[in-house]
Amino acid sequence: DVKVTQSSRYLVKRTGEKVFLECVQDMDHENMFWYRQDPGLGLRLIYFSYDVKMKEKGDIPEGYSVSREKKERFSLILESASTNQTSMYLCASSNWDRAGVNTEAFFGQGTRLTVV
Amino acid sequence: AQSVAxxxxxxxxxxxxxxxxxxxxSVSGNPYLFWYVQYPNRGLQFxxxxxxxxxxVKGSYGFEAEFNKSQTSFHLKKPSALVSDSALYFCAVRALNTGFQKLVFGTGTRLLVSP
Incomplete structure (x- = not known):
């Protein structure tokens, strides 16, 4: 059974703190993603990675960075948390199919982050 | 650019x-289309x-979806709704002809099934 695990379900952090959100997948997937989910806006892509130590900006990377030192782990970093980063954060992973297109994404359970 | 409504x-x-x-x-070229469901305080399920x-296309839990190229639609359907189907549903699209294919999501539709 496929599994994407996010280290925390709920987090409360103070403005200005450095925040780490961790994600681990056990499917040996090449691709990993971080999205944030906000009401009325759907899911927006923050960063993604298609290989170890590789990262690409998504649609809303400002205020975030990522790290992928091992294939199974993809970390999202909020360098200096702000209240407008209060949101639900979702990690996902996927693989390549024979055509070189990534397959459907599998999601973690989400981390609800509140910045006060 | 890709988009979903x-x-x-x-x-x-x-x-x-x-x-x-x-x-x-809306996508340039042929689309990959997906439906995901999200239950309260949970991640998305394919x-x-x-x-x-x-x-x-037939999927999990008795759901199916119909791809209509001329109308650029991919509506999700189920013949007989269950109360347990109440959840948030997301449609997503990816183009086949671009570099690294990003998945673009819609804003979601909340389904409420009453007893």
Missing amino acids: QPEDQVNVAEGNPLTVKCTY LLKYITGDNL
């Missing part, structure tokens, strides 16, 4: 009745996908 914020249906959740898309072939 889910025109209804909420769909209400009585248990036992058929349900439809609408999705239209329901079904269209890549090529038969326009009617």
Whole structure:
């Protein structure tokens, strides 16, 4: 059974703190993603990675960075948390199919982050 | 650029009745289309996908979706709704002809099935 695990379900952090959100997948997937989910806006892509130590900006990377030192782990970093980063954060992973297109994404359970 | 529209914020249906959740898309070239479901305080679960072939795609929990190229739509359907189907549903699209294919999501439709 496929599994994407996010280290925390709920987090409360103070403005200005450095925040780490961790994600681990056990499917040996090449691709990993971080999205944030906000009401009325759907899911927006923050960063993604298609290989170890590789990262690409998504649609809303400002205020975030990522790290992928091992294939199974993809970390999202909020360098200096702000209240407008209060949101639900979702990690996902996927693989390549024979055509070189990534397959459907599998999601973690989400981390609800509140910045006060 | 790719985009997905889910025109209804909420769909209400009585248990036992058929349900439809609408999705239209815009993409250059041939699309990959997906439906995901999200239960409260949970991540997204994959329901079904269209890549090529038969326009009617069957997925998990009795759901199906119909791909209509001329109308650029991919509506989610179920013949008989259950109260347990109440959740948030997301449509997503990816183009096949771009570099690293990003998945673009709609804003979601909340389905409420009443007993």
